Amino acid sequence: MASSAPAAGTPEAGTPGSMGDVRRGNLALVLGRIALSGAGTHLTRAQIAAATGLTKASVSSLVLDLLDAGIVREIGLNPQGERGRPGVGLELNPARGVMGMEINVDYISAGVTDLAGNLLLQETREQDNRRVTPDSVSAALADLAAGLRDTAEAQGVRVLGGGLAVPGLVDAKAGTVITAPNLGWNAATLDLAVVLPDVPLGTTLFNEANAAALAELRYRPAGDADFLFVSGEVGVGGGLVIGSELFTGPHGHAGELGHVVVQPEGTLCSCGGTGCLETVAGQDAIFGAAGIPTQTAPGPAASGLAAGPAGYGPARSESLAQLLTALAARDVDALGAVSRAGHYLGVAVASTVRLLDIPSVVLGGHFAILGEWIRPALAESLARYAPGKVPAGNISLSAVGQAGALLGAAGSVVRSLVEAPHRLQDQAP
Missing domain, CATH: 3.30.420.40 (ATPase, nucleotide binding domain)
Structure with missing residues (x-):
């Protein structure tokens, strides 16, 4: 279902406001219970009434609205936890x-x-x-x-x-x-x-x-409530999860890990700054340091304008495959490029976790694909610049991969x- 649970304090019948507001709040309360019931669990109207404090008549009316909207469906009979005649179970409609x-x-x-x-x-x-x-x-x-x-x-x-x-x-x-x-x-x-x-x-x-x-929060088996997600693509991004909620800051732009400065005298970044993490740990930077050409595939054929620089090579995924092959062969340049990226990733993460007191890091994108080779350098860097803040066991790989x-x-x-x-x-x- 959604990335995290709806708030438990959804308005109920005693909430001030119009009757329409009350009904909308109760509708969300009922749907939230159904959504959170888990795979294979089909709550009945009576069970939802008991869990929410709403009357059975109110729940039946609200469920009818959800059925009419096609959001939920009835499924079989649920004899669990009820006396007498089993009730009809409810679940999110798989046809939506x-x-x-x-x-x-x-x-x-x-x-x-x-x-x-x-x-x-x-x-x-x-x-x-x-x-x-x-x-x-x-x-x-x-x-x-x-x-x-x-x-x-x-x-x-x-x-x-x-x-x-x-x-x-x-x-x-x-x-x-x-x-x-x-x-x-x-x-x-x-x-x-x-x-x-x-x-x-x-x-x-x-x-x-x-x-x-948010996907990590939803799908991670460990269910960590606080972690820094690091996204590795051509650029480098970050997502902050604190108290099982995404923290985006007052303007919605928190978590720009790729533009944390790690080399003040470094190279110019695409953002206009200098020495950002992206310049040493983004895909282009790693490929370049490993001696692997940055290769791209053409853009949309119907774009009506040049899709990108002239002279296309194989798709970028092939460049990544070349890097993995070189790493497996213990190529010095490839190992050095990934180790360097891991080191500077650790510098950026160390500053972040010290500032926000976050104990875990989740690696996504190419950082997850390169996990076997990049994690040791990242762990060593964190131990040096933020000792004790993120133990090596708290550095994990994405549970959802490229999706x-x-x-x-x-x-x-x-x-x-x-x-x-x-x-x-x-x-x-």
């Missing part, structure tokens, strides 16, 4: 889903999940999105999403809304990418209705690292639905 999408520097990706968070479909297309207009990239993503949506609907799953993750600072309310240095985008307003048209919940914009951090950003974006859309199910009350199944 959401679309998670991602635009990154060298690929676009989309996936459909059901309301319980299960990934049903996913497709990734490698393409260089640098020097390509936002409209062109959006059009390519729309084409990808449309194909997945058609497949989902052919399987009986209706897509209710979407979440789109991008590697940059965003204004979600305005649908604007404030800045995405590695894409070359500034103040770029995306037409989200074109990316995923005619969905009742619309499409919401997210920062890629924040979305991936993290789209899973987190999709999960946030589900969470918004759980917290405000009245948004679908007028949408008949």
Whole structure:
């Protein structure tokens, strides 16, 4: 389901306000109980009434609204924990889903999940999105999403809304990418209705690292309440989870780990600063130090403008495969490049965990793929610059892999639905 639980204090019958507000709050309360019941557990109306303190009649009326909206469905009889005649169980409707999408520097990706968070479909297309207009990239993503949506609907799953993750600072309310240095985008307003048209919940914009951090919160078996998620792509991002909630700061832009300065006299970064972590630990930096050419695949064919620099080589995934082969062969340059990246990643993480008192680090993107080789250097760096703050055992790899950003974006859309199910009350199944 969503990335974290709805607040326990959802308004109930005694909350001041209009009757409509009370009913909407109670609707969210009931749906939240169903959503949190877990796989294989199907609460009945009586069990929900007992858990929420609402009357059975109220719960029955609210459940009817959720059934009419197509958000939940009845399933069999549930004899557990009840006297007398077994009640009918309830679960999130598996015939409803959401679309998670991602635009990154060298690929676009989309996936459909059901309301319980299960990934049903996913497709990734490698393409260089640098020097390509936002409209062109959006059009390519729309084409990808449309194909997945058609497949989902052919399987009986209706897509209710979407979440789109991008590697940059965003204004979600305005649908604007404030800045995405590695894409070359500034103040770029995306037409989200074109990316995923005619969905009742619309499409919401997210920062890629924040979305991936939310996915980790949802899917990690350890269930850590506090951790720093480090996203490794062409750029480097970070997501802060504190008290099982994503912390984004007063303006929504906290966690920019890739632009923490680790080499004050270092090289110029895409953000305009100097010596940022990204300049020594991003994919391009690692490939360059390892002697592996930075290679990209062409951007959207229908873009109407140059998709990127001239002279394309194989896709970036092949460059990463070359690096892994070199590491396995104990190539000195490759080992040195990854060790250097791990060292400076430790410098940035040490400052972050000292400031925010976070005990765990989760590595995503290429940092997770390079985990075997990068973790020792990272642990050594942390032990040197922040001794005792993050034990080596608290450095872990992503539980969701490359799908993290789209899973987190999709999960946030589900969470918004759980917290405000009245948004679908007028949408008949």
